[in-house]
Amino acid sequence: xxxxxxxxxxxxxxxxxxxxxxxxxxxxxxxxxxxxxxxxxxxxxxxxxxxxxxxxxxxxxxxxxxxxxxxxxxxxxxxxxxxxxxxxxxxxxxxxxxxxxxxxxxxxxxxxxxxxxxxxxxxxxxxxxxxxxxxxxxxxxxxxxxxxxxxxxxxxxxxxxxxxxxxxxxxxxxxxxxxxxxxxxxxxxxxxxxxxxxxxxxxxxxxxxxxxxxxxxxxxxxxxxxxxxxxxxxxxxxxxxxxxxxxxxxxxxxxxxxxxxxxxxxxxxxxxxxxxxxxxxxxxxxxxxxxxxxxxxxxxxxxxxxxxxxxxxxxxxxxxxxxxxxxxxxxxxxxxxxxxxxxxxxxxxxxxxxxxxxxxxxxxxxxxxxxxxxxxxxxxxxxxxxxxxxxxxxxxxxxxxxxxxxxxxxxx
Amino acid sequence: xxxxxxxxxxxxxxxxxxxxxxxxxxxxxxxxxxxxxxxxxxxxxxxxxxxxxxxxxxxxxxxxxxxxxxxxxxxxxxxxxxxxxxxxxxxxxxxxxxxxxxxxxxxxxxxxxxxxxxxxxxxxxxxxxxxxxxxxxxxxxxxxxxxxxxxxxxxxxxxxxxxxxxxxxxxxxxxxxxxxxxxxxxxxxxxxxxxxxxxxxxxxxxxxxxxxxxxxxxxxxxxxxxxxxxxxxxxxxxxxxxxxxxxxxxxxxxxxxxxxxxxxxxxxxxxxxxxxxxxxxxxxxxxxxxxxxxxxxxx
Numbered sequence: 119x120x121x122x123x124x125x126x127x128x129x130x131x132x133x134x135x136x137x138x139x140x141x142x143x144x145x146x147x148x149x150x151x152x153x154x155x156x157x158x159x160x161x162x163x164x165x166x167x168x169x170x171x172x173x174x175x176x177x178x179x180x181x182x183x184x185x186x187x188x189x190x191x192x193x194x195x196x197x198x199x200x201x202x203x204x205x206x207x208x209x210x211x212x213x214x215x216x217x218x219x220x221x222x223x224x225x226x227x228x229x230x231x232x233x234x235x236x237x238x239x240x241x242x243x244x245x246x247x248x249x250x251x252x253x254x255x256x257x258x259x260x261x262x263x264x265x266x267x268x269x270x271x272x273x274x275x276x277x278x279x280x281x282x283x284x285x286x287x288x289x290x291x292x293x294x295x296x297x298x299x300x301x302x303x304x305x306x307x308x309x310x311x312x313x314x315x316x317x318x319x320x321x322x323x324x325x326x327x328x329x330x331x332x333x334x335x336x337x338x339x340x341x342x343x344x345x346x347x348x349x350x351x352x353x354x355x356x357x358x359x360x361x362x363x364x365x366x367x368x369x370x371x372x373x374x375x376x377x378x379x380x381x382x383x384x385x386x387x388x389x390x391x392x393x394x395x396x397x398x399x400x401x402x403x404x405x406x407x408x409x410x411x412x413x414x415x416x417x418x419x420x421x422x423x424x425x426x427x428x429x430x431x432x433x434x435x436x437x438x439x440x441x442x443x444x445x446x447x448x449x450x451x452x453x454x455x456x457x458x459x460x461x462x463x464x465x466x467x468x469x470x471x472x473x474x475x476x477x478x479x480x481x482x483x484x485x486x487x488x489x490x491x492x493x494x495x496x497x498x499x500x501x502x503x504x505x506x507x508x509x510x511x512x513x514x515x516x517x518x519x520x521x522x523x524x525x526x527x528x529x530x
Numbered sequence: 531x532x533x534x535x536x537x538x539x540x541x542x543x544x545x546x547x548x549x550x551x552x553x554x555x556x557x558x559x560x561x562x563x564x565x566x567x568x569x570x571x572x573x574x575x576x577x578x579x580x581x582x583x584x585x586x587x588x589x590x591x592x593x594x595x596x597x598x599x600x601x602x603x604x605x606x607x608x609x610x611x612x613x614x615x616x617x618x619x620x621x622x623x624x625x626x627x628x629x630x631x632x633x634x635x636x637x638x639x640x641x642x643x644x645x646x647x648x649x650x651x652x653x654x655x656x657x658x659x660x661x662x663x664x665x666x667x668x669x670x671x672x673x674x675x676x677x678x679x680x681x682x683x684x685x686x687x688x689x690x691x692x693x694x695x696x697x698x699x700x701x702x703x704x705x706x707x708x709x710x711x712x713x714x715x716x717x718x719x720x721x722x723x724x725x726x727x728x729x730x731x732x733x734x735x736x737x738x739x740x741x742x743x744x745x746x747x748x749x750x751x752x753x754x755x756x757x758x759x760x761x762x763x764x765x766x767x768x769x770x771x772x773x774x775x776x777x778x779x780x781x782x783x784x785x786x787x788x789x790x791x792x793x794x795x796x797x798x799x800x801x802x803x804x805x806x807x808x809x810x811x812x813x814x815x816x817x818x819x820x821x822x823x824x825x826x827x828x829x
Contacts, residue, residue, distance in 0.1 A: 195791045202580040202796065219794075223581035311686070312772065364666035364683045420583060494793040497773075504775035507686065 148181035149423040151430060153209035153415070154197055158187040162446055166434075169442070173433050180426055194493070201225070206418045208427040212254055214412040215315060217245045218333075218490040226253040226416035227424050233436040234451075242450035245485050246414045254414030255435045258447035260380040261479025262319045262409045263471075264288070264400070268393040270375045274298035281398050281474050285323055285349065288376070288400040292359035295375030302367035303359040307379035311363040311507050312500055315487050319378045319409045321346035323402015328487040328499075329528055336521035336528055338499075339514075346402070347506065348513045355509045363507045380411050381476055382446065384466050396471045398479070408475075410483035413447075448476055455480060491527060498523050567807070573800035580794050592801040601777065601785065608692070609781040613760040615696040620756055621749070624704050628711035629737070642712070646705035653702065657769040660698045661685070664770070688778035691771045695779055698766050703759075707752045714748035715741065743826040750825050754817050761810055782806050 157163070163185055170183035186207060188196045194216045200206055212220050220226055228251040232238075235252065242256040268278055274294040279287060292303025309316040318328070324346035327337045337343055353359040361367050361374075369377035370386040378399065387394055399408060415434070417427045433439065440449040445464060449455070455477050457469040464472060489495055502520040505511060577588045596602060627645055631638045648656060663669040664684040671681035684690040722740050731739065742749075764783045767773060773780035773788070780788075786806065790799025 198580050198794055199791055202578075219581055223579065225581040225583070312774070362666065362683075363686045364668075366665060491793070493788075497788060497792070500772075501774060501776050504686075507775075 148179055149208075149426050150182045150184065151180060151209065151423055151427055152184045152186055152207045153211070153427075154186045154188050154193075154200070154207045155211045156188055156190040156193045156213075159446075163187070165442060165446070169434055169439050170430075173430055177426075177429070180430065183430065201418070201420070206420050208421040208423045209415055209417055209431060211257065212414050212416055214245060214414075214485055215488045215492045215496070217254070217412070217414060218488050219492060220416060221246060221248050221253045222490050225419060227419040227428060228253055229255060229417065229428060229431065231428060231432050233432055237437070237451045237453055239450050239452050239455065239480060241410075241481060241483060242412070245412060245488065246416075254416035255431060256412055256450040257415045257435070257443070258382070258413045259450050259480050260382045260411050260448050261475055261483050262378055262411065263381055263396050263398055263475035263479070264376055264378050265369060265383070265387070266376050266395045266397065267369065267372065267374065268395055270295050270299055270301060270372075270392070274375070278395060279397055279400075282406070283397070283400050285320075285400045285402050289349075289353045289357055289359040292353075292375055293357040296358050299375075301372075302361040302365070302369075302374035303376065304353075305361060305367050305369055305374045305377045307369070307377050307383070310366070311504075314499055314503055315496065316378075317350070318484070318486050319399055320350055322407040322409055322484065323400065323404060324349075325402075325404035325407075327484075329489060329524075333489050334528055336525045338517045338520040338524075342404075344514050344517055347517060351506065351511065351513055354507075381448070381467070381479075384464065385446075387466060396467060396475055398474050408479040408483040410479060410485055412485055448480060450480075489528070491530075495524055495527055498527065570800045570803050570807075573797055574804050576797045576800075578796040580796060588797065592798050595798060596801050596805065601780075604777050605780050605782055605785045608777070608779060609761065611692060612696060612763060612779075612781050613757060615692070616699055616760040616763075617753065617756050619696060620700045620704055620707060621752060623700060624707035624752070625711055627704065627708045628715055629741075631708070632712060632715045642709075645708055648702050649705045651702070653765050654769060656702055657698060657766050660694075661770050664694050685771055686775055688775055691775060691779050695763070695766050695770055698770065699760075699763060703756075707756065710748055710752055711745065714745035718744040746825045750817065750821050754814060757813055757817065758810055761806065761813075782809075 155166075166185050170185075174180055174183065194213060197207070197210055197212075230251075232252070232255065238252075238256065239259075242259045243252055246252055246254040246256055264279075266279060271278060271291060271294075274291070274297070276291040276294050279291060288304060294303075295301060296303040306316050306319065315328070321327075321343060324342045326340060326343035326346045329335060329337050350360075354362060367373040369379075370383070370390070372390075372392055381396065384396065398406070401407075415431060417424050417431060421427055434443075437451060437453070440451050441454055441459070443449065444454055444460060445462075448460070454460070457473045457477060460472045460476060461467070461469055467476075499520055502516065502523050505519070506513060506516045574592055575587060575589060577586050577591070578584070631642050631645075665671075666681075666683040666686070668684075670684065674681040682690045684694045718741060722744070723736055726736050726740055761781075762783055763781055764787065767779055767781060767784045768787070771779045773784050782802065783806065786799050786802040789795045789802060
């Protein structure tokens with residue numbers, strides 16, 4: 119008993135000392151910068167490292183710059199756990215769905231010294247701003263398009279789709295592919311009946327949105343969303359144009375006729391054994407629309423090397439380096455957003471594909487849904503939408519249920 | 531001042547040696563059990579926003595939230611369902627396998643190895659493979675189709691998902707309990723069976739009246755380990771269902787993980803782990819107390 123008491127006493131003492139630590143002091147001497155990223159691709163890393171090496175040549179105060187790859191599945195969770203554990207990186211790559219949490223909480227330092235910030239396309243910086251200040255550099259702005267397996271469509275007797283095609287045509291072609299080949303028709307990549315925010319690439323055609331622009335009102339029960347989801351439900355369960363829940367199909371392995379995904383996935387088609395095309399999203403009842411996925415790089419305010427990290431970020435994002443990075447990550451700088459400039463670094467894509475999907479997409483695109491407290495919202499919506507993903511589901515009732523569940527969270 | 535020679539007595543020396551022996555274990559427990567336990571209790575009284583870097587004392591607010599949280603009853607229900615399903619299915623299958631493989635038959639060694647091998651396989655790898663097999667167009671349903679049965683969409687229906695996570699966990703760990711039961715069975719004196727046979731006892735009577743009481747200490751051990759383990763299930767849920775469909779497989783540990791690490795409510799997450807600690811402690815104490823009623827040699 120006495121030992122237990124002593125242990126409890128010691129634990130209490132350690133608790134008190136653990137909590138006594140305040141803000142970390144600014145570091146002196148050459149710093150080692152660490153940036154968390156989610157790509158583990160050797161080519162991406164070698165480009166980032168070469169830019170870092172160039173920076174170090176002229177900056178003696180930075181001893182090393184490390185790019186720390188965290189797995190994409192748990193990227194944000196790992197990053198916040200590192201911050202909680204007192205092991206925060208100096209710079210972090212941030213996904214669009216956690217942008218409001220990072221920008222709004224004050225976790226990031228404002229970026230005041232970017233090179234030629236006026237060149238950044240306004241559509242790309244919107245998500246990363248607060249009260250007129252930019253808190254992360256929109257490092258990668260990647261529009262969604264539709265990759266088409268022309269061989270599978272031909273086999274199903276379908277003409278190659280072209281820009282300006284409609285959702286009806288897309289579903290008809292996808293259903294034909296499924297009927298003829300037994301393969302999946304259209305795959306909304308990364309949705310898999312869980313990542314529902316990817317469905318923004320579908321409901322955008324109906325002018326629907328998950329929540330209002332100010333983030334206060336739920337949009338799931340609105341008539342345009344009900345119409346879009348009714349269409350999608352029928353396409354899945356009646357037309358069999360999309361693979362049903364619990365079925366996996368990889369477009370890039372030739373298992374599906376079409377897939378909606380970001381253009382940065384084009385690199386997966388380097389060794390494709392089938393003919394393919396990339397076209398803009400189909401038009402819906404509300405006409406043409408485009409959706410973009412984004413990633414920003416921010417400086418963690420808590421970092422003792424925050425000033426040095428911000429300086430490195432200015433270098434990494436300057437026009438020259440943006441152009442280099444543009445071959446993997448569509449840049450936000452307007453002067454780089456030309457078919458000619460992007461074509462140099464994206465040899466797999468044709469100029470008209472780049473113009474229609476990338477350049478037009480970035481200038482008009484809406485970013486995938488994001489909100490403060492996104493993880494909890496996403497989980498709540500996911501749990502409610504599970505009722506929708508079965509034959510005979512009541513679409514209107516399920517969507518009303520989504521709003522009942524999330525409205526109190528949005529109104530906070 | 532006391533004389534040094536009288537202070538340094540044989541009994542004092544013995545005590546010191548004793549303390550030296552337990553010191554490493556004590557230090558380990560202190561650092562890795564009592565300290566985190568104390569910290570969790572401390573955090574549960576705070577609201578900790580990692581991103582905004584705020585840490586505020588909120589008193590019993592997190593505990594009030596726990597009582598008012600509409601998800602908690604559902605989560606506890608799913609946890610109870612998982613635990614009961616796992617414990618019943620795991621222990622009965624382990625016992626059945628142990629009794630079968632305790633016979634002097636050909637091939638028992640092969641089967642023992644076969645059933646034990648999943649225990650040494652990486653849990654996540656095992657679960658990922660099962661994730662593929664349980665797809666609606668996966669291996670399990672393909673197998674069912676060969677006998678004319680249309681399998682359900684395992685991971686997409688509430689009951690199917692719960693059955694799947696229980697099944698995946700049972701087949702992963704049943705081998706361990708089986709080996710423990712086998713060892714216990716081999717310790718039962720043969721004379722008892724011979725005597726029972728002479729008295730005309732049938733196979734079931736011999737099992738119920740001799741085997742079960744004789745191996746009851748092992749049954750107690752395995753049930754404590756399995757119950758405590760079942761309340762800590764995480765990887766299978768994270769890989770297979772992420773708590774869905776709906777919230778049907780959101781067990782307490784997964785809910786705790788969501789609150790703390792995904793939703794950044796570290797204070798509330800700590801409160802949920804206090805609840806988990808209390809439940810595990812209560813169940814273990816209950817099992818330990820009840821042992822006198824049914825464990826042979828404990829009366």
